[in-house]
Amino acid sequence: MRTLTLNNETKKNILNDLLKRSPNNYAEFEGRVNEIIANVREKRDAAIFEYTKMFDKADINASNVKVTEDEIKEAYSLVDEKLLEVIRKAKVNIRDYHEKQKRNSWFDSQENGIILGQKITALHTAGVYVPGGKAVYPSSVLMNVLPAKVAGVKRIIMTTPCGADGKVYPSTLVAAKEAGVDEIYKIGGAQAIAAMAFGTESIPKVDKIVGPGNIYVALAKKAVFGYVSIDSIAGPSEILVLADETANPKYVAADLLSQAEHDEMASAILITTSKELAEKVSVEVDKFVAKLSRKEIIQKSLDNYGYILAADTLDEAIEAANDIASEHLEIVTKNAFEVMTKIRNAGAIFIGEYSSEPLGDYFAGPNHVLPTNGTAKFFSPLSVDDFIKKSSIISYSKEALQAVYKDIVQFAECEKLTAHANSIRVRFEEE
Amino acid sequence: MRTLTLNNETKKNILNDLLKRSPNNYAEFEGRVNEIIANVREKRDAAIFEYTKMFDKADINASNVKVTEDEIKEAYSLVDEKLLEVIRKAKVNIRDYHEKQKRNSWFDSQENGIILGQKITALHTAGVYVPGGKAVYPSSVLMNVLPAKVAGVKRIIMTTPCGADGKVYPSTLVAAKEAGVDEIYKIGGAQAIAAMAFGTESIPKVDKIVGPGNIYVALAKKAVFGYVSIDSIAGPSEILVLADETANPKYVAADLLSQAEHDEMASAILITTSKELAEKVSVEVDKFVAKLSRKEIIQKSLDNYGYILAADTLDEAIEAANDIASEHLEIVTKNAFEVMTKIRNAGAIFIGEYSSEPLGDYFAGPNHVLPTNGTAKFFSPLSVDDFIKKSSIISYSKEALQAVYKDIVQFAECEKLTAHANSIRVRFEEE
Incomplete structure (x- = not known):
């Protein structure tokens, strides 16, 4: 050193x-990634199965894309008993830490009948991407799934590439089951990200996609941002x-x-x-x-x-x-x-x-999905916050609105939005 | 209807x-936006001033790009007294609501010497984009700036296009001053977003860019995501x-x-x-x-x-x-x-x-920057949360680590990361 x-x-x-x-030659991959996404949006299942044949050399179709209970049972029989024990201990610590991140909906009320607040709702569906490739990281499965589980996400799906034999690493399946994943699909790469962003016949559309991956996966996540939410791009x-x-x-x-x-x-x-x-x-x-x-x-x-x-x-x-x-x-x-x-x-x-x-x-217990490459200046560890969203709550009584209605009309008129002004005025003034 | x-x-x-x-013809604009960003990264001030001449017909350079105190004074003299009064009332309500969103750093301790927690830190620098164009919305300035201010962001800058005469709308300047913006720069469009993402001689690099804009601004924000943080794309x-x-x-x-x-x-x-x-x-x-x-x-x-x-x-x-x-x-x-x-x-x-x-x-008081077009399924109103970030805190005593060290070694070895295992083992085992 x-x-x-x-x-x-x-x-x-x-x-x-x-x-x-940081990869500076994005452009080289972007065209390919955009093509994959467009194909998956249009041809859906047909496209993802074709890409799986091409990239993962596996024959996957609508009848075998979803991991079965039997496959999960088999995985349990293949995983070292000691690893399973450690996964379970780690799970408790990770869950307990993330429980402390949970937030309450709140409101504030005033005696004139004003209620303002913030309502917390868990996302309905989350998609976790788990890479195949060189190394198998059951810890990564726990770290990505458990915050969603703690947040109260109803449906957690996972996509991960399979081998040419159509099998997924046993420790990935076991970690997924332990963490509480609801469904696992055997597809990977940009095609998996596109499938989760837009939905196909076999793969449900999700609200948020998290999880690490190679440059194709990272670019695909960035491309679908806005159609769904994503976590930050890992480096x-x-x-x-x-x-x-x-x-x-x-x-x-x-x-x-x-x-x-x-x-x-x-x-x-x-x-x-x-x-x-x-x-x-x-x-x-x-x-x-x-x-x-x-x-x-x-x-x-x-x-x-x-x-x-x-x-x-x-x-x-x-x-x-x-x-x-x-x-x-x-x-x-x-x-x-x-x-x-x-x-x-x-x-x-x-x-x-x-x-x-x-x-x-x-x-x-704290999450190991962390901001890299200087992004800790503005990004945060993956957390329960990533799997909830907020809605503002506004409730005014007649008395409360009447007391301020002229101010609101004034502001609307200054911004030349007369229909805005009208909607307030109509409640208090005869035409 | x-x-x-x-x-x-x-x-x-x-x-x-x-x-x-949702715009589906992104591609048509993307090339142009990427070109603007690349130019600003390379030529910095020279590029943004050239684009300002081209798009806003204004002669802006390093000596006049920043709005002066005199210009702000002039703006106050031009703004309706009543509007100023309403801006100030609205500001109090918006600030008070957002104050309630502030969160504490927290920790949890166990008697064996374990401390786990989450430290909240405000972003250092935030950039707020304010569109010029058809309509002037001082309320938008308040809604984008005040959450950053409440969060404790040290430096809040604003960029907004000026007219051909080099002037910015008075009500924009007054709202910015009232909300507590530190510096205002007379540039707009994708070039302003690129300048804030990468920094130029005149424009500081920021940690996060927020604020609405046209399709060029929206695409530029999406393109620089990852180099900086952005808010969600408004529809x-x-x-x-x-x-x-x-x-x-x-x-x-x-x-x-x-x-x-x-x-x-x-x-x-x-x-x-x-x-x-x-x-x-x-x-x-x-x-x-x-x-x-x-x-x-x-x-x-x-x-x-x-x-x-x-x-x-x-x-x-x-x-x-x-x-x-x-x-x-x-x-x-x-x-x-x-x-x-x-x-x-x-x-x-x-x-x-x-x-x-x-x-x-x-x-x-609640923010008017809200998720649109179905994205309320996963995005939230702009809030204090957008201007803070979290760091995990992990502190174990010798006793606490010793009690679990074999589990950690086991997990690391299952993932075939032997240097991980070594770093734990070296603390307790002689070679």
């Missing part, structure tokens, strides 16, 4: 480097450790590598006020990398987007952390909670030396 | 009609009145027209269980239209998207209202609050015969 001195120039260069991980994983001389270099090194192993675009950054820690972490990183099974991915990720930055002051280190706005931020310093108060931008904040980042990936 | 009987077929036809109002206005025989036909007719006057794409629908009310409203509508200044727009809107629907039962009427998911819903029935409990989809719900829709447009 490169060790650099933190200053405005290194910070600027690093920020530029990190942003390069490569990131960790930033903010540490002083009290930190254990071995723990810090191990935590940095836990994110670097995700993929070659992942980023792991240490910012520390201790030159000694910087040196020790660098040594520990090298020792660990040599022993880890995903060492090639880790090394590339560290070469490209791994940094150890030595800062003169803690304030300077904190400011850099806010500028980088990392997906995961660990604070391993004296008075770590005090430092936390100064953090404005981070997806999830891990405080203290026993709050290792993977604790949050699997187990603690 | 057409009077039809509500049944599954009429409902389906109306839903199809309403959806036609033509809608009102749906749910009424029984207790409703006053004159009030209902006047309220329907208040939305029909917005533009020719606006939709006004009455669903009633009373055939008598249906007939009377139809008569009252015709009487009002003849007298209203915007009668041509109103008539076109009613011809295209205006319906009076007679329903057999209240339940059937309510179900249709949920399917249509109108921006504005008035409930003018017996036991109106009981009916409200059955409404799942609506932007704003107006309850009782004195809760005329324009009351919400200007004055009552």
Whole structure:
């Protein structure tokens, strides 16, 4: 890992480097994605089955697109008993944390008969996309489904690509069943996103689509935004450790590598006020990398987007952390909670030396679907809020409206909207 | 206005009609919008000033793009004293309502040293787009700016096109000043959206862009989504009145027209269980239209998207209202609050015969930026939530992590992420 001195120039260069991980050649894929979406809107089932044959080499049709109870039973028989046990423990923690995010409808009343409020309603139907491909992440299923379940979404469907044999990974099916998914469909890619956005004979139209995916899936989600709601577009994983001389270099090194192993675009950054820690972490990183099974991915990720930055002051280190706005931020310093108060931008904040980042990936309860690539400046972790919507409530008595009606008429007339003015006036003035 | 009987077929036809109002010929504009965005990213100020010359016929440059204090003073001298007074009254109501939407950071602790929580932080910079063009809506300025202000956004900027004389409408400037906008820039269109998304020499990069606009503005917002956050894409206005025989036909007719006057794409629908009310409203509508200044727009809107629907039962009427998911819903029935409990989809719900829709447009306090065209099924009114973001908080003691560390290692190993497993194990096991 490169060790650099933190200053405005290194910070600027690093920020530029990190942003390069956002795909800038969208155009190349956009045409293809738009074609898939248009085809699915028009030909519906026929289109999705054709694409499934083409991309996933699987013969899927209206009679086998939906995963059956028997297939789920089979999956349970194939999944390690211990994994099932951990899935169930994690589920309880994730559910309990998200329960605390639930909000009440509220109203405020005044004695003249005014009631104003906000009504919370869960979305009716949510669609969760689960990628197939290289790695299988049952934890991702839990993290995407459980907030919808806690919010009270009536119908939760899942789409995921199957293998050429028409089968879905057993651990995906088991995690889906445990999390409470109502229906699972064996389609993937942009065609699955389009199917959920517009509906087909087999796939229901949903209100919101969530879940990670490759560039086709990401672009398809962006394209259907507005027809349905979507979560934010996920990017490569990131960790930033903010540490002083009290930190254990071995723990810090191990935590940095836990994110670097995700993929070659992942980023792991240490910012520390201790030159000694910087040196020790660098040594520990090298020792660990040599022993880890995903060492090639880790090394590339560290070469490209791994940094150890030595800062003169803690304030300077904190400011850099806010500028980088990392997906995961660990604070391993004296008075770590005090430092936390100064953090404005981070997806999830891990405080203290026993709050290792993977604790949050699997187990603690907060969501692991987090804003990446600087978007923690404006996006939030996936939450119950993503699966509810609000309606304003307005109720005025005759007395209350009469007291202000001339003001409203005045405002409407200034905006030259005379029918607006008329609708208020007609209640109080004879023509 | 057409009077039809509500049944599954009429409902389906109306839903199809309403959806036609969504622009389906995006492609025609998309190329142009993408070109503008690319140019602004590359040439920055030079590009936005060139487009301002081209589209707004105005000579704007780095020295005059920002509205000065003198210009704002001049605007105050030009605005009707009475309008200013109403703006100030409305501001108090809007601010008070949005204050109630503010949320606390929270945490939950367990005696073994676990702290989990959610930290709320306001966005740092918000950009509000205000259209120029046909109509001037100071109320729109208040509704877009005040939620950001209440949320605690540090820097609120506004962009709005100027006339060929380089001037901005006085009432826009006055409303902006009253609402607490920090800086106002005289640029409009897709170029303004691109400037706020990526920053130029003169225009700061923002975290979130909100505000209505024409098709270029809407497409530009969609294109920059992900680089910044955006609000939902606004469509033509809608009102749906749910009424029984207790409703006053004159009030209902006047309220329907208040939305029909917005533009020719606006939709006004009455669903009633009373055939008598249906007939009377139809008569009252015709009487009002003849007298209203915007009668041509109103008539076109009613011809295209205006319906009076007679329903057999209240339940059937309510179900249709949920399917249509109108921006504005008035409930003018017996036991109106009981009916409200059955409404799942609506932007704003107006309850009782004195809760005329324009009351919400200007004055009552809830936001008038509402989901349209069926998107109330998944989108919400603009609110304080749009200008905050959340960070998860995770803090485990040594004791707490030790108790569960084997579960986490197990989960990580099942997902084949060995560096994840290592980061937990290293804290408790000697190599």
